[in-house]
Amino acid sequence: MDGAAPATKDILLETAGELFADAGLDGVSIRAIAKKAKANIAAIHYHFGSKDNLYMEVVRHVMNQIRCTLAGELLTRTEEWRSDPMRCADVVCQLIEERMRQFFPDAHPRWYGRLFMRMLLNPTPALGKLAEEIIVPDLDQVTKVFRLCKPSMTETEARCWTDTLLGQLGHYVFSEQFAQYVPKKNIYDSEFVETVYRHLSRLLLKGLDLPLPESLKDDCFEE
Amino acid sequence: MDGAAPATKDILLETAGELFADAGLDGVSIRAIAKKAKANIAAIHYHFGSKDNLYMEVVRHVMNQIRCTLAGELLTRTEEWRSDPMRCADVVCQLIEERMRQFFPDAHPRWYGRLFMRMLLNPTPALGKLAEEIIVPDLDQVTKVFRLCKPSMTETEARCWTDTLLGQLGHYVFSEQFAQYVPKKNIYDSEFVETVYRHLSRLLLKGLDLPLPESLKDDCFEE
DNA sequence: GTCTATAGGGTGATAGAC
DNA sequence: GTCTATCACCCTATAGAC
Numbered sequence: 001m002d003g004a005a006p007a008t009k010d011i012l013l014e015t016a017g018e019l020f021a022d023a024g025l026d027g028v029s030i031r032a033i034a035k036k037a038k039a040n041i042a043a044i045h046y047h048f049g050s051k052d053n054l055y056m057e058v059v060r061h062v063m064n065q066i067r068c069t070l071a072g073e074l075l076t077r078t079e080e081w082r083s084d085p086m087r088c089a090d091v092v093c094q095l096i097e098e099r100m101r102q103f104f105p106d107a108h109p110r111w112y113g114r115l116f117m118r119m120l121l122n123p124t125p126a127l128g129k130l131a132e133e134i135i136v137p138d139l140d141q142v143t144k145v146f147r148l149c150k151p152s153m154t155e156t157e158a159r160c161w162t163d164t165l166l167g168q169l170g171h172y173v174f175s176e177q178f179a180q181y182v183p184k185k186n187i188y189d190s191e192f193v194e195t196v197y198r199h200l201s202r203l204l205l206k207g208l209d210l211p212l213p214e215s216l217k218d219d220c221f222e223e
Numbered sequence: 224m225d226g227a228a229p230a231t232k233d234i235l236l237e238t239a240g241e242l243f244a245d246a247g248l249d250g251v252s253i254r255a256i257a258k259k260a261k262a263n264i265a266a267i268h269y270h271f272g273s274k275d276n277l278y279m280e281v282v283r284h285v286m287n288q289i290r291c292t293l294a295g296e297l298l299t300r301t302e303e304w305r306s307d308p309m310r311c312a313d314v315v316c317q318l319i320e321e322r323m324r325q326f327f328p329d330a331h332p333r334w335y336g337r338l339f340m341r342m343l344l345n346p347t348p349a350l351g352k353l354a355e356e357i358i359v360p361d362l363d364q365v366t367k368v369f370r371l372c373k374p375s376m377t378e379t380e381a382r383c384w385t386d387t388l389l390g391q392l393g394h395y396v397f398s399e400q401f402a403q404y405v406p407k408k409n410i411y412d413s414e415f416v417e418t419v420y421r422h423l424s425r426l427l428l429k430g431l432d433l434p435l436p437e438s439l440k441d442d443c444f445e446e
Numbered sequence: 447g448t449c450t451a452t453a454g455g456g457t458g459a460t461a462g463a464c
Numbered sequence: 465g466t467c468t469a470t471c472a473c474c475c476t477a478t479a480g481a482c
Contacts, residue, residue, distance in 0.1 A: 024345070026249035029475065040449055045477065047447095067298060114344075120397045121341060122247070128404020156415070160422040163398075164391050168383075171390030172341045181351020182359060192379070199383040206429050211450080229466080252457065263467055265460080270465090274458065 009047045011037050014109075017058040021111035022177075024118055025055050056126060059119050061110045063134045066105070070098045071141035078148060088149040089210040095142055096165065096200050103169040104193045113173040139166070150208045161207055165200060172196070232270045234260050237332075240281040244334035245400075247341055248278050259412045279349060282342050285335045286357045289328070293321045294364035301371060311372040312433040318365060319388065319423050326392040336396040371432045384430060388423060389430070395419070 015037035017029040030051050034041045048054040048153055074081070074091055081087035103113040139162055147158040176188055198216060205212055238260035242251040253274050257264045271277040297304070297314055304310035326336040342350055362385055370381040399411055424439055 024247060024249065026247065027345075030477095031475080036242075037291065040447095041476090042450085042478080051476065117397070120346060120401050121337075121344060122250075123401045123404050125404055128401070131401070132405050136407075156418055160391075160419060163394050164387060164422075164426065167390035167392070167394030168387050169390070170397070171386050171393055173394070174340070175386075178343050178346045178351070179353070181346050181348055182355050184359075195379055196383060198452065199380065203387065203426065203430055207426055253459090254457080263465095264458090265468085266466065268459065 008037075008039055008043060012039055012044060012047060013058060013061060016054055017062060017115055018109065018111050020058055021115035021118060022124060025051075030054075056130075059115065059127060060130060062115050063130065064107060065108055066102045066116065067134060068095075068098050068102055068138050068142075069097060070139065071145050075141055076147055076212050079111075082148045083133060085211055086213075088208075089205055089213060091145060092149060092204050092208065092210060093201050093213070095145060096197060096204065099165060099169060100193065100197055100200075103173055104188065104196075110176075114177060116171055117173050122151070146204075149210060161204060164207075166199060166203065169194070231260075231262055231266060233261055235267060235270060235277070236281055236284060239277055240285060241332065241340060243281055244277060244338035244341060247345060248274075252295050253277075279353075282338065282350060283353060285338050286353065288331055289297060289325045289339065289359060291318075291321050291325055291361050291365075294318060294368050295359065297368055298364055305371045308434055309436075311431070312428055312436060314368060315372060315427050315431060315433060316370060316424050316436070319420060319427065322365075322388055322392060323416065323420060323423075326396055327411065327419075333399075336399060340393055347442050369427075369431060370429050384427060387430075388427065391419070391423060 012033065016028070016033045019033055019036065022028075030041055030044050033054075034044060044051070044054060048057060074095075081091050101107070105112065119131075123131075142165075143158045143162045146161050147153055147155070150158075154175070172188065179187075201216055202212065205216070235256065239251070239256045242256055242259065245251075253264055253267050256277075257267060258409045267274070267277060271280060272323075297318075304314050324330070328335065342354075346354075365388070366378070366385045369384050370376055370378070373381075395411065421439060425435065428435055428439070
């Protein structure tokens, strides 16, 4: 609203986000948020009006930050790739890479993905509307790209591949939260992320009958 | 504890479970549980001691109900299938079917899966220990079966396939909760469940280099 | 914009009658 | 085993001084 807003509001937004991501809307009090942000409880109401509004703003902020827009962009220039299987394969790999950045980020905090998953599990009408504007179109566009890569698929079949991609990545967001209590679980280091990328790429390229790029063939020995 | 316990305790368990599955531990008050179960607030403390204990008992109950034990059983008689690709394919399909019953159940209430996912997102040391005893071994055994089906895989690669299976099914548990606020989302009817089963079967069989059974080939036209 | 003080309501838990 | 009454606590939100 105001042009030169001080940092307090942003600090509150980030702090609240991290806490919400870990414990959910009901699991965090505005007292805890204010304490961690070294701000005052009343400041939250001053800047956001209410706890619910703060949560909504946090979710909106995170949704916009982790948004995946590549599919939409690719659909504006389909003639560049749709008829060439090698380019289709490259397009699919790019989509996987973008989606992985959403959940295994370098650029933004790790808890963004957790908050996103939590938002899915605790929907409200307002959140649903927000998601309908931001997430649903993005996913529909990914599904459309997949269908262009393999036109023989039905809409539902293509959707299954989108769900496979999203499901596996979402699964790791969960597991990471849970892993702290299960000692032997592996850590999500860069090596693991690379393994997941290769797994998803092979899986989708095979499923969409696209050729595997050389870089994915290395350790792909048939039995 | 007592031999001929009346129904009240069980009613409380089921009622609390459904409410916890929808709103989480923090999202439900014991007053709401008592009201819906037509029981008294004090009865909850009498039977379970505390709200946290009630939650633990609910989770333990659900975990035992939706437990997947087929992989463990298959591992006791590997010589019957491991050397025959067709039988390996059958084994994999059986594992998918069992796992789908866990999330798209006919036998038990739909909210079991939701509670399970919520438990993963809100871990506590006690829940972690419980999961370590029940879930982790089951999943390890599934991974072991996959490795026997395709011995050239590393442990981590095999784990990725387990995660693919679990992730996709978990993803639908989420989406179902969220779908009520996103009008155009499809309903999870039996036709959809069948589509998902075929999708996962093809995906895993292809990935594990196993033959596709006739029943999965019908609409599998190559482009 | 920031802070203190406080209102007003919901929470989990318990004591004690039946 | 079940119920009522009640306690002590924590919560969100707001009023008003600075």
